[in-house]
Each structure stands twice: as structure tokens, then as C-alpha cells.
Amino acid sequence: MDCFETAPPEPPAVPGDAAATPVLAVEGLSHSFGARAALDGVSFGVPAGRFTVLLGLNGAGKTTLFSLITRLYNTRRGSIRVFGADMRRHPAQALARIGVVFQQPTLDPDLTVIQNLRYHGGLHGLAPADIEARAREELARIGLAERADERVRTLSGGQRRRVEIARALLHRPSLLLLDEPTVGLDIALRRQVLDHVHDLCRERGLAVLWATHLIDEARDGDGVVVLHRGRVLAAGRVEEVCAATGAATLGDAFVRLTATGGRE
Amino acid sequence: MNATLHWRCLRAVIVREGLRFVHQRERFFAALVRPLVWLGIFAVGFRAVLGLSIIPPYETYILYEDYVTPGLVAMIQLFNGMQSSLSMVYDREMGSMKTLLVSPLPRWYLLVCKLLAGVLVSIAQVYVFLAIAWFWGVQPPELGYLAVLPALVLSGLMLGALGLLLSSFIRQLENFAGVMNFVIFPMFFASSALYPLWRIREGSPTLAWIAGVNPFTQAVELIRFALYLQFNGAAFLAVTACLALFLGGAILAYDPGRGFWARRGGPAEQG
Numbered sequence: 379m380d381c382f383e384t385a386p387p388e389p390p391a392v393p394g395d396a397a398a399t400p401v402l403a404v405e406g407l408s409h410s411f412g413a414r415a416a417l418d419g420v421s422f423g424v425p426a427g428r429f430t431v432l433l434g435l436n437g438a439g440k441t442t443l444f445s446l447i448t449r450l451y452n453t454r455r456g457s458i459r460v461f462g463a464d465m466r467r468h469p470a471q472a473l474a475r476i477g478v479v480f481q482q483p484t485l486d487p488d489l490t491v492i493q494n495l496r497y498h499g500g501l502h503g504l505a506p507a508d509i510e511a512r513a514r515e516e517l518a519r520i521g522l523a524e525r526a527d528e529r530v531r532t533l534s535g536g537q538r539r540r541v542e543i544a545r546a547l548l549h550r551p552s553l554l555l556l557d558e559p560t561v562g563l564d565i566a567l568r569r570q571v572l573d574h575v576h577d578l579c580r581e582r583g584l585a586v587l588w589a590t591h592l593i594d595e596a597r598d599g600d601g602v603v604v605l606h607r608g609r610v611l612a613a614g615r616v617e618e619v620c621a622a623t624g625a626a627t628l629g630d631a632f633v634r635l636t637a638t639g640g641r642e
Numbered sequence: 643m644n645a646t647l648h649w650r651c652l653r654a655v656i657v658r659e660g661l662r663f664v665h666q667r668e669r670f671f672a673a674l675v676r677p678l679v680w681l682g683i684f685a686v687g688f689r690a691v692l693g694l695s696i697i698p699p700y701e702t703y704i705l706y707e708d709y710v711t712p713g714l715v716a717m718i719q720l721f722n723g724m725q726s727s728l729s730m731v732y733d734r735e736m737g738s739m740k741t742l743l744v745s746p747l748p749r750w751y752l753l754v755c756k757l758l759a760g761v762l763v764s765i766a767q768v769y770v771f772l773a774i775a776w777f778w779g780v781q782p783p784e785l786g787y788l789a790v791l792p793a794l795v796l797s798g799l800m801l802g803a804l805g806l807l808l809s810s811f812i813r814q815l816e817n818f819a820g821v822m823n824f825v826i827f828p829m830f831f832a833s834s835a836l837y838p839l840w841r842i843r844e845g846s847p848t849l850a851w852i853a854g855v856n857p858f859t860q861a862v863e864l865i866r867f868a869l870y871l872q873f874n875g876a877a878f879l880a881v882t883a884c885l886a887l888f889l890g891g892a893i894l895a896y897d898p899g900r901g902f903w904a905r906r907g908g909p910a911e912q913g
Contacts, residue, residue, distance in 0.1 A: 448744045450898060451899070452898045470746040470747070474746040478741075482737030486658070488666070489661055489662070497654050497657070498741065499654070500650050500651055500653060500654020500657070501655075503647030503648070503650050503746075505650070
């Protein structure tokens with residue numbers, strides 16, 4: 379429990395079918411603030427190498443879900459497993475495998491890019507030499523290697539976002555969570571960040587959960603989880619969700635789902 | 643192996659706090675100017691008003707500047723503790739607190755790291771202040787500068803833990819000023835920082851009693867005695883007990899299963 383490197387995660391539920399076992403498995407998750415239910419029986423999985431969009435309007439419960447997956451508060455009903463490690467029972471193991479990009483910018487503007495990355499690496503217990511090597515590698519990937527020693531303040535909004543993504547990958551997580559990461563970015567930057575994360579997902583086999591209220595951020599082939607008023611209305615690949623609702627586009631599917639699902 | 647991870651985490655938090663402090667020079671000067679104003683202006687004016695008798699740990703008549711210096715040292719730490727709690731609230735509002743809390747290390751340990759980093763910053767300030775005070779004529783025994791170090795660590799931890807605990811009750815940054823008025827000023831004035839307890843007793847036995855049980859008084863006395871190479875056992879016990887109480891409360895308050903993380907999340911919080 380207090381050492382996240384020793385105890386091995388529990389084996390996948392279906393032996394020999396490890397590839398299909400979701401990296402993130404959420405089951406029967408409910409959470410309420412007082413009398414108001416923010417999440418009600420939420421279940422879905424995010425497999426490795428799949429870019430999964432968590433789609434929902436403001437107030438759908440996305441932030442609550444992210445807070446539970448990152449253990450800002452405890453799961454009370456239902457379960458969250460990351461590579462088989464239960465968030466309640468083995469939080470350290472589970473957290474060690476998650477990289478997070480929060481909605482609000484969380485870089486220290488007065489510190490340099492590399493100082494920010496070192497801080498994060500230290501929090502995850504990485505060795506200084508590893509941090510240095512990985513940080514340079516990740517920064518080179520996003521074309522910011524030569525800006526490593528500049529203060530974050532001097533970077534543009536899009537560059538900061540990419541640094542945050544690089545930071546989230548520093549401890550080599552299997553699951554990358556992004557909470558509305560394109561808020562405040564213009565269309566070109568949005569596309570850039572979206573492409574970047576799709577590439578990461580494909581090249582490294584990362585499981586990605588990308589929360590958004592922007593329907594056009596889900597592409598064909600992506601996974602999608604439609605969350606509405608705390609409940610999952612549909613989950614699967616974009617094409618599957620469209621087919622199941624008889625809609626031509628995900629936008630239509632979303633409208634149909636929320637029109638019926640919200641009234642129950 | 644596990645110890646290595648913990649050490650790397652602690653070092654990262656200390657380096658970050660240190661860098662932030664260095665980058666905010668205004669904060670450094672503000673932290674220094676405040677006690678210097680008290681020492682250079684208030685103490686000079688007050689010297690004539692207040693007669694001091696010989697009380698432990700002093701062995702001779704002392705000037706008011708000598709008396710007030712340990713109190714000002716504790717004041718630096720008090721402001722620092724509150725400052726770091728302010729930064730916790732700020733970090734929480736700005737979201738950067740989350741980066742700390744998603745570290746796989748236990749949450750109580752992360753809070754202790756934060757606390758220790760704040761204490762180190764406050765100790766650096768204290769020594770700069772003591773150096774300036776030396777030129778002002780406040781010259782405790784040389785070994786006192788060394789002996790006061792453990793006292794500073796303990797009192798810094800206690801006041802920092804109090805700040806941490808308070809930060810968990812403050813929901814928004816705007817409420818912070820109010821809390822400060824209700825915490826910093828009463829704690830500072832109703833203590834032995836500016837006047838000895840026997841003097842307060844002459845004025846009001848009730849106030850003297852309040853000052854006596856004020857954790858800040860205990861911190862001041864612990865520092866005062868240590869600076870003059872004496873050990874104040876009662877103050878040591880009181881400060882240690884308060885530290886345990888405040889830190890325990892802060893850890894509970896930041897626990898993911900209870901405290902404000904579970905309570906918070908009104909409609910505005912949901913996305």
C-alpha cells in the first residue's frame with residue numbers, strides 16, 4: 379500500500395486475453411454531494427491504445443468522475459481499477475500508473491519548464507538522472523527542447539498545454555487522463571493538441587480518457603462514453619454508438635441519447 | 643527503495659518552495675521589513691514605557707530590544723505558516739494542489755513535505771533577521787544561534803501545521819483576510835512576544851491566562867530560552883502537543899475520505 383513498486387497488480391480477469399482487459403475499469407460508480415447525485419451507477423472501460431472521449435455537457439459529472447479516478451476524494455460506491463489495482467485498496471499502485479492533465483493550468487509560471495518537470499518527477503519518486511533524460515526526450519518530442527530553461531510565463535497557451543502533457547508522461551503512465559484540455563485554445567491549437575495525444579495513444583499504446591463537451595473532438599475509431607446527468611447513456615466506438623442510435627453523426631447520436639436518457 | 647522515493651519527493655517539494663521564494667523577492671523583503679520595523683521603531687519607543695525586571699532566561703537587566711527579538715522571530719514563523727496556508731488555498735483554487743495530491747505517495751507524507759519546506763524557508767528568514775538584529779545590538783550568546791535551530795524547527799512546524807489546518811477550513815481565497823485578523827493578531831498580541839506574562843497579569847489576569855495557554859506564547863518562550871542556551875521543558879511539551887494536534891487535524895481534513903475534499907463539490911464545482 380505504501381510502496382507502489384512491489385506488490386504486483388492483480389492478474390487480468392480473463393487470462394490470456396490481457397490485451398482486451400481495460401487499463402481503466404470503472405464499475406457501478408456512484409457519488410453524491412449531500413442529496414444531489416453527481417454520478418449514478420457509472421460503468422465503462424478504457425483499453426490500451428484507445429483514445430476514449432468522455433463526452434458530456436457541463437454538469438454531466440465529468441469533473442466528479444475525474445476527481446474520483448485521481449483520488450482527490452474516495453470512491454464510496456462502485457469500483458475504479460487501473461491495471462487491476464483497486465483505487466480504494468491500492469491507491470499508490472493505481473496512481474503510479476496514471477498521468478493527469480487537469481482542466482486548469484497547473485504549471486508554476488515563475489519556474490522554468492525543466493524545473494516544473496523536475497518537481498513532478500520528484501513527486502513520483504523518479505531518480506534525478508531519469509527525470510533529466512525523460513524530460514529532454516519529451517520536450518524534444520513537442521519541439522520545446524530549447525525552451526527548457528525558460529520560465530513557463532514566456533510560453534504560449536498551446537505550448538503550456540503540451541508541456542503539461544509531457545509532464546504527465548514523465549513517470550511513464552499507462553493511462554493518460556485529460557480534463558477538457560483544449561479549453562481556452564484556438565481552433566488550430568486545439569487540433570494540434572488533439573493530434574498530439576492521438577499520436578501518443580497510437581505509438582505508445584497509451585489508454586487515453588479525454589473529457590470534453592465538444593462533440594467534434596471525437597474522431598472515427600475513437601472510443602466514446604456519453605455521460606449525461608451522472609449516468610452513462612452509451613459507450614463504445616464512435617461508429618458503434620452512431621449505429622446503435624441510428625444516427626449519422628455522433629452529434630445526432632448525442633442529441634437523441636440525451637433527449638430520451640435525460641428524462642428517465 | 644521506498645525511503646529513496648520519499649526522499650526524492652521531499653527534495654522536490656523543498657526545491658520548488660525554495661525557488662518560488664527566491665523568485666518572489668518582494669515576499670522576502672516584506673517578511674524581513676515587518677520584524678525590522680518592530681525592532682527599529684516600536685521597540686525604541688516602547689523601551690521607555692516598559693520596565694523589565696530580571697526574569698529567566700535572562701541573567702541581567704536587558705534592553706527591550708533584547709526582550710522582543712525572540713517574539714519577532716516567532717512572528718516571522720507565524721506569518722510564514724499563515725503564508726504557506728494561504729498558498730495552499732491559492733494552489734487549491736488554481737488547481738496546482740492537485741498535481742501534488744495525485745502523487746502516489748501517501749497524502750499525509752505529501753502534507754508533511756509541504757510543511758517541512760515552508761519551515762526551511764522561515765528559518766532562512768529568521769537567520770537573516772537575527773544577523774541584522776546583531777548589528778542593532780541584540781547579541782545573544784554565540785552558541786545560542788545554534789541552540790535555537792531545533793527550537794525553530796519545532797515551532798515552525800507547529801505554526802505551519804496550524805496554517806495547514808486553517809487552510810482546510812477556508813473555502814475561498816476571499817475569506818482568508820478575515821481568518822488572518824482572527825488568528826494572527828490575537829495570537830501575536832495575546833502572547834509573551836511583546837511583554838512578559840507578569841506584566842500582562844498586572845493589567846488583566848484573564849488576558850494573562852489566555853496568553854499563557856496561547857500556543858504562540860509557548861513557541862516564543864521555547865525560542866527565547868533556546869537563544870539564551872536554556873531549555874524550557876514546559877514550552878517544549880506544549881509546542882510538541884500542539885504540533886501533534888494541528889498536524890493530526892490537517893491530515894484528517896485533507897483525507898480523501900472525509901474533510902473538505904469530500905464535502906466540497908457544490909454545483910459550481912461540477913464540469
